[in-house]
Amino acid sequence: MAGNGWRFLAHTADVGIEARGPDLRAALDRLVAGLAALLAGAPVEGAEERPVLVDARDREELVVGLVDECVYRLEVDGWLATGVAGLGAPGPGGWPVRLRGRPLPPDAEGTPVKAATWGGLSVREEAGGVVIAVYVDT
DSSP, X not given: OEETTEEEEOOSSSEEEEEEESSHHHHHHHHHHHHHHHHHSXXXXXXXXXXXXXXXXXXXXXXXXXXXXXXXXXXXXXXXXEEEEEEOOOBTTBEEEEXXXXXXXXXXXXXXXXXXXXXXXXXXXXXXXXXXXXXXXX
16 A cells, blocks of 8 residues: 555565655655554544654654654544644654644554564655655554
8 A cells, every 4th residue: 555655665574664755744744644544444634733742862763753652642542643744843852743633433444553663764865855664563
């Protein structure tokens, strides 16, 4: 499955998501959209915004922390993050992110995700923007 700016990556045990965007916020937005499609079983849109603070000192920690935060929000609140509406500057308390999302649709038949993994993680600059690759433990 693939969507606007993201695609799933083949892996023997886990699921990978690759996301591309003109900048870090856009790439994270597409990464979260891909994660939402995995969790819900199909691409999902959401408009409700929720601020979160991700404990991260660099872009790689931001990616892992953001994926884990999205999984946590779904498990605890039943709220499915579907994108990143805003990304602030990192500070001593973490990296402020404004997630976009909605309650998980009742008919969703997605793949449960436990957490992001560090194996195969990359955040790199390429011509035209930022590319993120991350694998999740399912």
